[in-house]
Amino acid sequence: MLGDTSNNVNYIFYTNAGKNDYALITDWDPKSSSSDTTFDRVQLAGNSSQYKLQSSSISGIGGSAKDTEILFKLNNSWERIGIIQDSTQFSLSRDAVFV
Numbered sequence: 365m366l367g368d369t370s371n372n373v374n375y376i377f378y379t380n381a382g383k384n385d386y387a388l389i390t391d392w393d394p395k396s397s398s399s400d401t402t403f404d405r406v407q408l409a410g411n412s413s414q415y416k417l418q419s420s421s422i423s424g425i426g427g428s429a430k431d432t433e434i435l436f437k438l439n440n441s442w443e444r445i446g447i448i449q450d451s452t453q454f455s456l457s458r459d460a461v462f463v
Contacts, residue, residue, distance in 0.1 A: 366434065366446050367409030369463045374409035376436050378445040387446040388425070394453040405461050406434070406446070412456045416442065419452045426450040 366387055367376045378386045395403035408415060418433040425431050426449040434446035434454070448454050 365407040367407060367436075367463070369409050376409055376438070376445065379436065379438055379443050383444045386444050389446060389448045390426070392448045392451045392454065394451070394455075394459060405459055406454075407461045407463060408434075409463055411462055412460070415456055415460075417454060417456065422447060 366378065367374060369375065389404075389406070393402070393404045414437050416435050416437075418435060419430045420433065421428065422431050422433070425447055429450040430452050431450060432448040432452050432454045433444050434448070435442040436445045437443075
């Protein structure tokens with residue numbers, strides 16, 4: 365869970381310390397088929413236009429595989445709120461639940 369909504373107010377987690385404050389998801393299990401019933405989702409507050417994904421190799425995170433950064437638009441700049449370690453299989457439309 366990287367965000368929540370209460371009383372019509374969106375709360376975005378991990379936005380206080382720039383790129384040093386984020387959730388690290390280490391065992392991402394994406395949905396692999398329509399019959400797959402055990403898979404991970406990420407809860408985000410707001411809507412997909414407030415987020416973007418960036419694939420990169422982040423020093424000190426996991427192995428040599430690329431990671432996916434989950435970025436939230438905050439005050440006209442992109443704030444890192446999460447990293448999916450060693451995976452580029454995350455999709456906002458498929459794997460995120462917006463509240």
